[in-house]
Amino acid sequence: MAGKKQIESAVSAQDPLKQKGLSVTDSRRKILQLFMQQKGALSHGDIEKKAGATFDRVTIYRTLQTFLDKGIIHAIPSANNAILYALCHEQCGPDHHDHQHIHFICSRCKHTFCLDHSVTPDLHLPKGYQAQDIDVLVKGVCKRCNTTSK
């Protein structure tokens, strides 16, 4: 058991799946990869498109749910029907999500980004209200769309 453990830990650094005690399967690896490449948020539909017919629609549902449960990804609120998902950071666990970053939705290219370096507002809630978790959604024009031609 000792030697095996060493190998696992060598791989696990790059593999959130093992860290969270999940079996490493093609679909999970692939979907995870999509998130890492994209460096932005994806909807179920996005994944389906990008993954092509690689695997079943149901598998995507289940995989996303599993990732959510394990704290590998988080859901980003949106006002249109499509729920978006993006990778969590290390400090997130199954129960504890700590996202002090801002979700930025570009109104031009429609991409959603997580901006980590932004500061969270200081809120002035009315008396009696107790904040536990804050999510900031900003709509606007992203860096790329801003610099490329209008």
Place this chain on the structure above:
Amino acid sequence: MAGKKQIESAVSAQDPLKQKGLSVTDSRRKILQLFMQQKGALSHGDIEKKAGATFDRVTIYRTLQTFLDKGIIHAIPSANNAILYALCHEQCGPDHHDHQHIHFICSRCKHTFCLDHSVTPDLHLPKGYQAQDIDVLVKGVCKRCNTTSK
């Protein structure tokens, strides 16, 4: 018919429907009333429950869409499938939505409130990003749940 007209115009002051040039119908009046009573956000499903079998599910879809278009209500982002809607304020128009308030989701009673008196953050976006619209979602415990027994 003359007497009827007088009654109608007396009502219109409090009636956003006429202000926006919409026909005043039972369903619209009823749904508007639900929002005003509730003083909180409602999902399509909430309305369906509260309205009972008063009118068709399709009418609710269409009414909500119409209200959105006219700027009578606004959609509140959420991370679960249910989209919420709440009344807009006077300064909102069809194109221009100005919601500098905070959307507060109570994790205990599951209600969503619009807190108007809260201040909007100063954001520090990375260079190149241009903000147009900001929405702040706060999860926590609302006033009522905080004061009533634990």
Place this chain on the structure above:
DNA sequence: GTAACTGCAAAATATTTGCATCCTT
């Protein structure tokens, strides 16, 4: 009277569940 709104039916989408099979550990 006319344009707009509603209800009903049905189509199109989206999501969930059960079960047999296959894969990871």
Place this chain on the structure above:
DNA sequence: AAGGATGCAAATATTTTGCAGTTAC
């Protein structure tokens, strides 16, 4: 070998669309 994950089929749920009848103005 055993437990978990996937694929397929099918059951549900949600949202959209078309059209005929009704209502507001």
